[in-house]
Amino acid sequence: MALEDFKIILSLIKQNPVSLTGLVIVAGFIVVGVLAPYILPYPEDAWGEVYHLEKRFLPPSLEHPFGTDDMGRDVFSRVLLGARFSLIIAVGVVGLALLIGVPMGLIAGYLGGRVGTILMRITDMFLAFPPLLLAIALAATLGRGLVNTIIALAISWWPWYARLVYVQVNSIKSLPYVDAAKIIGLSPLAIMFKHVLPNALTPVTVQAALDMGSAILEAAGLSFLGVGVKPPTPEWGLLVTEGWSSINVAWWISLFPGLAILVTVLGFNLLADALREASDPRLRRILLISGRV
Amino acid sequence: MSQSREGWVIKVPLLEVHNLVKYFPLRKGLLGRIVGYVKAVDGVSFSISENETFSLVGESGSGKTTIARCVLGLLKPTSGRIVFMGKDIFKLSKEEIRWYRRNVQAVFQNPFLSLNPRMKVEDIVAEPLKVHYKDMSKEEIRRRVYDLLEKVGLTADLAKRSPYDLSGGQAQRVAIARAVILKPKLIVLDEPTSALDVSVQAQILNLLVDLKNELKLSYLMISHDLSVVRYISDWVAVMYLGKIVELAPAEELFEKPLHPYTQALLSSVPEPDPRAMRAKKRIVLRGEPPSAVNPPAGCRLHPRCPYASEECKKEEPKLVEYERGHWVACHLYTHK
Numbered sequence: 001m002a003l004e005d006f007k008i009i010l011s012l013i014k015q016n017p018v019s020l021t022g023l024v025i026v027a028g029f030i031v032v033g034v035l036a037p038y039i040l041p042y043p044e045d046a047w048g049e050v051y052h053l054e055k056r057f058l059p060p061s062l063e064h065p066f067g068t069d070d071m072g073r074d075v076f077s078r079v080l081l082g083a084r085f086s087l088i089i090a091v092g093v094v095g096l097a098l099l100i101g102v103p104m105g106l107i108a109g110y111l112g113g114r115v116g117t118i119l120m121r122i123t124d125m126f127l128a129f130p131p132l133l134l135a136i137a138l139a140a141t142l143g144r145g146l147v148n149t150i151i152a153l154a155i156s157w158w159p160w161y162a163r164l165v166y167v168q169v170n171s172i173k174s175l176p177y178v179d180a181a182k183i184i185g186l187s188p189l190a191i192m193f194k195h196v197l198p199n200a201l202t203p204v205t206v207q208a209a210l211d212m213g214s215a216i217l218e219a220a221g222l223s224f225l226g227v228g229v230k231p232p233t234p235e236w237g238l239l240v241t242e243g244w245s246s247i248n249v250a251w252w253i254s255l256f257p258g259l260a261i262l263v264t265v266l267g268f269n270l271l272a273d274a275l276r277e278a279s280d281p282r283l284r285r286i287l288l289i290s291g292r293v
Numbered sequence: 294m295s296q297s298r299e300g301w302v303i304k305v306p307l308l309e310v311h312n313l314v315k316y317f318p319l320r321k322g323l324l325g326r327i328v329g330y331v332k333a334v335d336g337v338s339f340s341i342s343e344n345e346t347f348s349l350v351g352e353s354g355s356g357k358t359t360i361a362r363c364v365l366g367l368l369k370p371t372s373g374r375i376v377f378m379g380k381d382i383f384k385l386s387k388e389e390i391r392w393y394r395r396n397v398q399a400v401f402q403n404p405f406l407s408l409n410p411r412m413k414v415e416d417i418v419a420e421p422l423k424v425h426y427k428d429m430s431k432e433e434i435r436r437r438v439y440d441l442l443e444k445v446g447l448t449a450d451l452a453k454r455s456p457y458d459l460s461g462g463q464a465q466r467v468a469i470a471r472a473v474i475l476k477p478k479l480i481v482l483d484e485p486t487s488a489l490d491v492s493v494q495a496q497i498l499n500l501l502v503d504l505k506n507e508l509k510l511s512y513l514m515i516s517h518d519l520s521v522v523r524y525i526s527d528w529v530a531v532m533y534l535g536k537i538v539e540l541a542p543a544e545e546l547f548e549k550p551l552h553p554y555t556q557a558l559l560s561s562v563p564e565p566d567p568r569a570m571r572a573k574k575r576i577v578l579r580g581e582p583p584s585a586v587n588p589p590a591g592c593r594l595h596p597r598c599p600y601a602s603e604e605c606k607k608e609e610p611k612l613v614e615y616e617r618g619h620w621v622a623c624h625l626y627t628h629k
Contacts, residue, residue, distance in 0.1 A: 176402075176403065176406045176407035177406065177407050177408055177410075180407050182366075182367060185424050198411045
């Protein structure tokens with residue numbers, strides 16, 4: 001997206017307090033995710049390398065805002081560092097899925113015919129499985145770990161982007177501006193990337209923003225089920241699981257990572273809504289005419 | 294051929310269409326079995342000379358847009374040849390295809406659909422130059438684009454806008470600028486004014502006429518708007534169900550239409566003067582145009598034609614030169 005688009009999106013978001021909340025949450029999440037290792041109150045606790053058996057199950061206090069867990073580690077530090085892993089997962093899963101799905105949908109949609117049919121049937125094979133089930137199966141096969149979690153989720157995810165792009169490309173390729181590009185003498189590859197893809201990406205951008213939240217949620221789900229990230233990595237889903245067994249005595253161990261997941265996913269959803277609104281060229285025109293941008 | 298002050302002169306044809314046929318298969322069922330054909334264009338021939346406007350008129354479904362798409366190389370005809378400056382356009386080498394693309398451009402009906410909404414006006418107009426003149430400097434491209442924008446009546450401040458920020462007339466000017474920037478010989482105009490407000494239509498038509506005279510362009514114009522066609526054309530071909538039924542110099546066709554279908558078309562054009570409108574003889578065709586899947590045998594117009602005879606039901610009339618330069622396909626004129 002061009003700089004101008006960003007300006008428009010920003011001005012739209014500024015006008016809407018709900019969108020603004022989404023932006024603030026996502027921005028905060030990214031800042032924490034990037035800076036986490038440098039702002040931890042208890043770095044050793046966060047990485048899970050130490051035990052403080054004398055500090056087990058301390059309720060939230062000034063010293064430990066989110067309390068301590070069953071090994072006496074500071075939950076606040078662990079949740080902060082968890083943001084980093086969730087950020088890596090969100091960007092990794094969506095990025096990898098886009099990298100496979102977008103070219104697949106673009107080529108299948110633009111070329112059509114037999115090539116298109118074959119590519120889309122392959123896509124359909126993946127779509128036939130419920131995505132979370134497929135991800136669980138893949139994660140269990142690949143073994144636990146951050147990279148394997150990302151791969152498992154991306155594999156169950158890319159077909160949705162392929163479908164989305166395919167449908168878009170199919171309708172765009174018969175528009176007169178694509179004919180005009182052919183008449184100018186542009187090569188099929190140039191037409192695909194310059195004229196078709198940029199116009200097909202709007203719903204993909206929105207979907208990708210939404211999916212960042214879902215990827216965090218599903219990765220947490222995988223960890224919770226025991227096929228995701230390996231302990232003692234402070235991944236949010238894993239943190240929820242760790243507190244699960246002692247929820248009766250120490251509710252804070254599961255609650256705070258759970259809240260972190262909730263708030264972050266909500267933030268991405270709100271932001272995706274704002275993106276959807278802002279990326280409509282007709283709406284842009286209205287904004288320009290009414291002088292609101 | 295074209296009429297000039299010295300009388301009839303033979304001009305070298307720029308574009309020749311020989312016996313063009315385009316059938317679209319109708320598929321049905323899971324296996325895509327072909328159950329029939331839409332005979333969109335069924336044996337059409339004509340030629341366009343340099344600096345001439347040739348118009349194809351007819352109802353929707355008469356095949357005029359299919360012809361335009363074949364000429365633009367967007368569709369491959371079922372049979373027949375399209376020859377541009379002596380070369381068959383479907384037998385061109387890679388280098389010749391680039392040459393053809395430089396020389397044949399198009400302007401479409403709806404400028405908001407024919408301009409990429411994610412590009413700026415200046416980039417849209419510059420794109421053909423960037424494709425065909427890779428060595429051209431950025432400054433040179435910029436200079437040409439801005440000169441041309443001015444020539445087509447757009448101010449420089451619009452250059453950085455997106456097409457969606459423009460009015461319909463402005464956007465169509467951008468499309469026209471993109472079509473002429475390579476200095477082509479032929480431009481296909483597919484209903485270039487029918488999506489625009491009436492007040493803007495005249496401006497766009499005048500721009501097209503000016504550009505034609507200045508750049509020695511030829512136009513292949515597709516339209517159903519007869520007043521537009523009359524204003525801009527040198528030659529007019531009337532199409533009905535995939536065939537040309539009448540072909541003549543524009544003035545001649547409008548003054549003395551021969552084919553019953555042409556007469557019906559012309560009599561449906563409203564006159565500005567109500568008295569003239571009342572005095573006008575209306576020729577009304579019966580019913581709707583039949584489907585191009587199974588066109589009627591004999592003359593395709595016979596089920597709707599007020600003059601239809603037994604002969605019309607059986608034998609298809611050939612396109613013959615009834616008077617000098619005036620061709621018609623109708624049995625009323627085959628037996629002089």
